Amino acid sequence: MSPTVPATERTAHEARWSALLRAHGRRVTRQRLAVLDAVEPTPPAVAEAVAAGVRAELPGITVQSVYVVLSDLTESGLLRRIEVPRNPARYETRVADNHHHAVCTSCGRIEDVDCAVGHAPCLTPSDTHGMTIQIADMLYQGICADCRAASGAAPETNPTASNNPTQKDGV
Structure with a gap:
């Protein structure tokens, strides 16, 4: 400190x-x-x-x-x-919840994404194979608003973005 x-x-x-x-x-x-x-x-x-x-x-x-x-x-x-593909491992102290991450595939920025549905785990697997699922680890990948603006690209339309307040930068 x-x-x-x-x-x-x-x-x-x-x-x-x-x-x-x-x-x-x-x-x-x-x-x-x-x-x-x-x-x-x-x-x-x-x-x-x-x-x-x-x-x-x-x-x-x-x-x-x-x-x-x-x-x-x-x-x-x-x-x-x-664990983020093509990037070194990263560490955080936020461990007491079941949040996910959004990573910009252009600049590598990572943002927390709170659980999209009710309680942990956020995702219901099609088959648990007899396991009691405790954590669902989801990685959203896309292009952040800063990188889109820098490239001059128009914001992508994402029909679920307006329905999901936990999404960040359309990813």
């Missing part, structure tokens, strides 16, 4: 992360706190950006150590890893 953040906010932030780490059976370490602080303000964050943020607080940490912490925090449920 940036040194410009007021001490009271910094302490509250650290206390919240510490409590979550303990609740997930993890020891509270400076590395874990620094990684969580680096991921939270810029989701979804790539590992290299997280490493740069962590180095502001812990200059000696290696990129490999950041990857190990990211993996551990993902495994424990404190982070969510987002």
Whole structure:
């Protein structure tokens, strides 16, 4: 977390992360706190950006150590890893809901898309194969409004966009 953040906010932030780490059976370490602080303000964050943020607080940490912490925090449920085709994995702290993502295939921008229907999971599979489905992970792909404007292309008409307030930029 940036040194410009007021001490009271910094302490509250650290206390919240510490409590979550303990609740997930993890020891509270400076590395874990620094990684969580680096991921939270810029989701979804790539590992290299997280490493740069962590180095502001812990200059000696290696990129490999950041990857190990990211993996551990993902495994424990404190982070969510987002896999986007032809892009590096990204991480976010928004894990307590069943939201999805829209990615611009031109610039790579990723936006959260809240669940489109009632409760988790949002999608009902045609066959569960005997599984109890807990999460539906959906990736919408399209061209964002900024990239469409930059290319001079007219906005695409999407008949479901006007009926679905959770869609962003027509994707």
